Every structure is written in C-alpha cells, then in structure tokens.
Amino acid sequence: MTMVQNRGAAALAGGIGASGWTRRRLPALARLGGPLAVYAVFALLIGLPLALVLLQAVVPGLFAVDGAQGLFSAEPLARIFSSPSVAGSILHSLELGLLAAATTTLLGGAFAVLVQRCDIPLRGAISLVPWLVFLTPSYLKALAWVLLMSSGGYLAQLSLLPPALGASFFGLGGLVFVHTLSLFPLAAFIIGSALAGLGSELEDAARLSGAGPLRIWLRVNGPLLAPAIVLSFIATFAEVLSDFGLASTIARMSSFGVLTYGIYAAASDYPVDFPAAGAQALVLLALVLLVVVSDRLLRRRADPHLISGRARPARRYQLGAWRWLVFAMALLVAFLALILPLGAIAVRALTSTLGNGLAPDNFTLANLGAALSPDTPANDGLMRSLFYAGLTAVITSTLALLLSAQLDRSSAVLRTAVLGLSLGAVAIPGIVLGFGYILVWNRLPGFRDWPFPHYGDGSLLVMGYVAAALPYCLVVILSAIGQLAPSLTDAARLSGIGAIRRLISVTLPLILVSVVTAFLLTFIRTVFELPMSQMLIPQSGPPAPTLILKLFSHDRDGLACAIALAAMTAAGGAAALIWYPLRRIIAFDRSQPPGIPAAPGEPS
Amino acid sequence: MNIKTTLGLALGLTALSIAAPAGAADLVLYDALDFAGPVAKAFQAKTGLTVDVVEPGSTGETLGKIAAEGNNPQFDIVWLDGSAVMERMAADHVLQPVPAQAFDKIAWTDLGKSLIPQSHAFLPTGTSTTAIEVNTKKVKADKMPKSWADLQGFAGSVAAKDPNLSGPAYQWLAGLFQTNGVDAGKELLARTLTNKSLSGLSSGGKVNKAVLTGDASVGINQDSAIFSKIAAGEPVVAVYPSEGSVSLPQGLGISARTQHMDAARKFIEFVTSADGQAAMQNGDDTDFFYIPIVKGVKPKPGRATNIAYTHLDDATASAHETEWKQWYKDKFVQ
Secondary structure, eight states: OOOBOOOOOOSSSOOOTTHHHHHHHSOHHHHHHHHHHHHHHHIIIIIHHHHHHHHTTTOTTTTOTTOOOOOOOSHHHHHHHHOHHHHHHHHHHHHHHHHHHHHHHHHHHHHHHHHHHBOOTTHHHHHHHHHHHHHSOHHHHHHHHHHHHSTTSHHHHTTOSOHHHHHHHSSHHHHHHHHHHHHHHHHHHHHHHHHHHHOSHHHHHHHHTTOOHHHIIIIIIHHHHHHHHHHHHHHHHHHHHHOOTTIIIIIHHTTOOOHHHHHHHHHSSSSOOHHHHHHHHHHHHHHHHHHHHHHHHHOOSOOOBOBOTTOOOOOOBOOTTHHHHHHHHHHHHHIIIIIHHHHHHHHHHHBSOSTTTTOGGGBOSHHHHHHHSTTSHHHHHHHHHHHHHHHHHHHHHHHHHHHHHHHHTSOHHHHHHHHHHHHHHHHSOHHHHHHHHHIIIIISTTTTTOSSSOTTSHHHHHHHHHHHHHHHHHHHHHHHHHHBOHHHHHHHHHTTOOHHHHIIIIIHHHTHHHHHHHHHHHHHHHHHOOHHHHHTOOTTOOOHHHHHHHHHHTTOHHHHHHHHHHHHHHHHHHHHHHHHHHHHHHHHHHHSOTTSOOOTTSOO | OOHHHHHHHHHHHHHHHHOOOTTOSSEEEEEOOTTHHHHHHHHHHHHOOOEEEEOOSSHHHHHHHHHHHTTSOOOSEEEEEOSHHHHHHHHTTSEEOOOHHHHHTSOBOHHHHHHOOTTOOOEEEEBOBEEEEEETTTSOGGGOOOSTGGGGGGTTSEEOBOTTTOHHHHHHHHHHHHHHOHHHHHHHHHHHOOOHHHHTBSSHHHHHHHHHHTSOSEEEEEHHHHHHHHHTTOSEEEEOOTTOEEBOOEEEEEETTOSOHHHHHHHHHHHTSHHHHHHTTSSSSGGGGOBOOBTTOOOOTTOOOOOOEEOOOHHHHHHTHHHHHHHHHHHHOO
C-alpha cells in the first residue's frame, strides 16, 4: 500500500508532515521569507486591486474625481439590496451556478472516466475534445449559440429548430446547457488528473478481494476522487458566477439577469457607479467564499496522497459491444460542444451577411483574407496576443510551481487561505479585477509613477493576465504536488539535496504533465482573455480579444469570427507543438514496464 | 537550469520586450468610433505625428475606462458619440474646453452650427440620429411604421437599446418624451416594449442582430447602423418617425491634463479638413455613415440626410436623466 494518510484537511495542498524538519534547517529569514513571498504575490496581483474595488461598496467617495473622501457609508449596499432587480440577479446567479456546476461536474467526470479507463474507439481523438472545447472562449460559444438558436438563426433557416425549443432555449435551460458544454473540460481536467494519479493498485486489491466494478467505484475510487469532484464543483460554480460571455448574450436576451451583467452595467458609463459595482462584486465573492468555506467545514477528513514511486498505470475496462454506445455519446458531446458552435462561427466567418444565411452567393473569403494578411490591424492583434500569451504562460506556470512548492511545506492555514483566495479570484469577474488594476496603477500614489509595470504598457497587461491565470495554474499544480508522497522528496532531502534542486530533479519530473497542462491552459486562456485585455489595453495596440469584441459591438461579426477562427487555429497549433513531443517522451517513459531491464545501451 | 534563473529570465524578457516607453506617441486617442483608426492613419501620413489609438470596445466601455482613470487621464483626445457625456466630463474637469479658434476656422453647415456646445466641451465632427429599423422580410411594404406611435402595432417585437448603457439611446428617450410628452411617451413605451428580452439591448449591433435574425420585426436604432447594414446587402430599411428626430453628435474632446496641446489642435484641424472627412468615410461600418456638418462635404452614397430634426432641450434631458434611466430600467430591463 503506497497511500499515505495525512491529517491535513486541505484537499489540494497535501501534507504538513515534513515542515517541522525543514524549518529547523532553514535560516530564520528564509523561513519567514517563503510565506511572506506567497502573501506578497497574492496581495499585489489580486488582493490590492480587488480590495480597492470592493472597498468602494462601503467607502463610495474613495476615488471621487473632485478629491478622495474616506467616509464610511452603508448607502451603496442598502441601495443594492433594496433593488428588486439586483435581488433577482443574486438568485439567478446562485441558481444557475449550482445547477450548471452539478451538470458540468457530472459530464466532465464521466468524460474523464470514459477517456482514461474505457477502451472506446478513437480514444486519442476523443481525448482531444476537451482541449479543443477549451480553446473556444465563452463569449464566442455564446455568440455561436445565438447564431444557431435565435428565431432567424442558422438552425431555423435549415428548418431544424422547432419554434418551441428555440423560445425556451433563451432561459435557464439554455444557459445551463451551454455552460455545461463549455465548461465540462475544466471538470474533465481536474477529475482526470486525479484519476491519472490513482493508479490501479487499490482497484486491483479490491478486485482481488472480490469487489465488482460498481462497488469499486462507489467504495474505493469514488471516495478517493471526492476531493477532485468537489474541487471541480467549486471551480465550475465559481466560473459560472464570474462568466460574462453568456451573461451578456444568452442571459441578456432572455432577461435572465445575473450579477456579472449588473457589475458591467454599473461600470460602463461616465461616471462609473463604482459603489454599485463594488457592492455587487462583494456579493459575488461572498457567494463563492460561502461554498469554499462550507466545503471546508463539511469535509474535515483526511485526504489521500496517491502518487508514490510505485504506482502503476490503471487497466482499461473492456466494454465489448457497449463501447459503440459510449462512443456515440462521446461523439454527441463533441458535436454539441465543438463542431456545431465552431461550424456556426466558421459559416459566419465565410459569409458576408447574417440575414442571407446559407445562400450560395452569400459566401465570401473576404473576412478570412482580412484576418490573415500581414500588416492589417487584425493580424497585428493576433500576433500580439500570441506573444503576450506565451510570456504569460511562462511566468505564470513558473510562479505557480514555486508557490506550490512553498505552500506544500507551509501551514494548513496558509494553504486554505491561498486556496480560498484562488477560487475567489476565479469568481472575480475579470472586469472587476481590471478596474482594480487601473485604480492601483493609475490612481494610487506610489504605484502610478512606477516605470515598470506601467499602466498603458504591455507590461501591466501581462501582469493582469498573470493574475487572471495564476489561480488556475495554482489549482492544477497544487493538486499534483499534493498527491506526491512526502517519501519521495524526503529521500532526496536526507541525501542533502537543496530545496531548489529537489524541486527541479524530483518534484518537477513527477508532475511535469501537470505543469505543462498549467502552461497550456494559461496560454490558450490568455490568447482569448477578454476583460483584462479591454481594461488594460496597451497604447501600442490592441490584443486580439479586444479587437474581436470591438468588431462584434460594431456589428462586424463576420470579421470577428474570422479573427477568432485564426486565433483558435494558431493557439491550438502552438499548444499541439508543445504537447505532442512531450507526450511522446512521457509515454516512452511509462511504456517501460517496471521490473523489466532497459534495452542494452539505454540508461536504466 | 536554476528555477530562479528561469523566472529572472522570464521577467527580464518581459521588461525588455514590452516595456515600450510610456507616451512615445505624439497623441493618445481614446475612442469608440469605426473611423478613428483610418483617420489617425491618414493624419499620421499627412503630418508625421504619431497617434496611439486605444479602443477598449463600446462607448460604455470606453467611458468606464476614462472614469476609472479619473483625475489622472492617460488620453490626449477622446472621440465619442454623445454630447451629454462630454459635458459631464468637462464639468468634472476631465476635459478642458476646446479653444475657440478651432471652431472659428471651420465652415459649419447650419446643422453643424446648431450642434456646437456653449461650453465648448467638445467639437462636433459629424452627427447621426435615431430611426426605426424595419426588417423587410418580416414587415410588408404597406404595413411599414411611420411614427413612434405606430410601433404599438409591433408590440413584443420591437428591439431597443437600454438608455442606461447607451448615450444615443438616452437622447432618443429624452427626445421621445419631448415630442410625445412625458406621460404619453411612457404609456406609449409601456404598450410597445412588452418583450423585456428585446427592450434592454446593450448596443446598436445587438439591435441589428435582433432585427436581422428575425427575433424582432422592427428596432429603434442609430440610423448610420441601419445604412451600413443596407450597404452590406441586409434586408432592412430606415424609417424616420413623423414626430421628428433628435440629432446625436459625435464629439472630439481634449483632456484637461494633456501635454500635447499642439498636436491635439492639429488633429482637430485635420479631422475637419477635406482629407480628414474623406478618411472618416473610408470604410463600410456604422460610423462611416455619419451626416457631415462641414460645408462642401457629402455623405457616403445611400445615406439619407433629408431628415426633419427637433432640437433636444438639453437642460430638461440632463435634469431628468437619472430618473428617466431608472424608470426605463425598472420597466423594460430584467
């Protein structure tokens, strides 16, 4: 048995066992330095900008143009809570978040099990689906579904849409449907990475003791995966609450007001209603923290450390004829989540008008031509975004790795705080964080005169991207590190190997897939990150998402769809270029069965 | 490689590659108008002065950015739809008055003269108005609406922008209350905008989309957006209401903190010159279909200019702005 039980409560962050020994070895400064660095990074990237926005819910005059007033006032909060539309949108957000988190976790979990543990046909191609879905930003998918489902949209033009279905789509049902199809990759990644670390030995042991597959999943794998399932639920809940892409399209079209749209509406005017935006952001954050904290309170039990030096890859289930049914279901998900929306975007990119639909003379290559020719604003924006995203991915995954290693050795309190803050940050609508960044770096004395990063430059945009991506990277890498048995690094430490080298030579190779996953997630998300790009748009030129959105709001959705298509292809291609060689190396390592000597000439 | 080295390298790379020196350009322009990019390019070609064009998205999003920058604005000039918001920014000393000489140099049309604000908070560069957008596939020629009042006949199928999110939409609302009377106007809207999913849209693009997809038969939209769709071959027409239309000027404002007053002045001069006006029409999107207000400049082909205007009483409109916007939100949004 390689599982190491631990008394710590944290789902993600793992053990506290090794910390005492380490602490005695480290000089006092370094001992304090670690946690301080963690706090400082969070405070600067997320805490301070967020605090400035939230603070205005109770100190409305903080950034008044005619001089700051530090007077406390409960007026904004009272105004927010007495407004029927805000109360309605709180309920809507909560209802939508809980429902969509449940359906998303279910679909994502099923998909992960299917891809990793069943012998379905075309497994390789199907396992690509979540990644491809993840490539498409939510605002594009929302638009695609509007193009498809509205009463004069593509499905109606093809007479494939019963009017009743079209009408009921623009409501809670349609929102849950699109959110589930759009977010299930997140759940599949979280649950899948836990599943990968599970190995098969516990399952084998149960099977040898006579347990059937159902019993094994209910009594062995299920409980072991519970932290990942709960994490997936919380993460998708936070995602849905903070989503703006669907809120501004499908939700808006169905008068299903949600909190993010309320914040946006309060923040898109001159003067901005900062107190209202802050108060609604405060409510949003409180909802997410409520879920995180209640999870902590309800689930005060030990969490397993699963990856040891001796785990072996799991066996796949032979489904027999059933595999074709399962395969068909996977294809249906791929069709609804990917092919249909992408098809709608591609058709829109290749046609000149929406109203004339699929008529042959409506097709044109003009949009794609404009998006791909060099020296056009569209192409410049695309190149800029790929560059910013690459840089952001390098910085964020490195930072997340360093922080995770630091956190894994830290106290449970710090880990819980960081986890809460990370998930809270996922739930912060980007527009709120973006406003916070402007307030810190353009208004706050001391910050506004710093040369680097500087508001209006690419440097601050990259910093904003890092802040938006760090919580995700941390969740992915922390959960991988948390699964490592301390015995692995203990051995290295006892041999006198320093902390940094332990991280590079022991920890990093074991969690390389997770680190690369974090890198690619960040890269792809950043190419399409919208609110930060909008708020912190560099004066030297706009990144692709700002351009796409601008084109949409100026009603040039054909060109916008063409740029989006090009951006997805470029980001996907770049990700594949990194992923496939690496995957091959890892697959090669794993394909060497344990106990069998390496081939002659190869290092064993 | 040491991880600290990697991190250091990454940060160094960031610093080197993207720390473009702030304020490198001669002018920083914030805008939400389609033609700003082409005009800046033409200006650059003619004068050699560089312009950084910053376009965060819609008018509302641009305003949000300006509001967040507060008393430390980063733009030199701002170019937007809507006169009321420009006046507000001037009142907050975010904008400074445009120098009087700039107005004197221009050969204004009569319409142009009527748009010049007394405060000189902004310099009008063109205008548009609100019209009824009709989907000709959904509405037969003999059933076309002719007035705001006729829209009752399309109750539940009328797309409209939320005045809380759109400056031009507020000017339409205030104009409607002026021409039809406040109480009668409120009753008319209550009978017309019975479908909340269509009556609180956030941009003209969304009104277009609702009308083009057939979710709505008619829409209340900026007329330049309708002409741009007609030029693109979409099956819509623009109908001007018999009650009269309120003008929606586009204005250029100058930041109170600009360090580039000379360049800003040159930009204003260029915009109102023949070359500048030509650049403002060098495209096919909404804003290129503006109504020129400088003598001798013709609009883009297809753009109607023979419109019966009513002059909006700005004082009444701004006095009731908060109240009427809130009323609209409570009645027709969410």
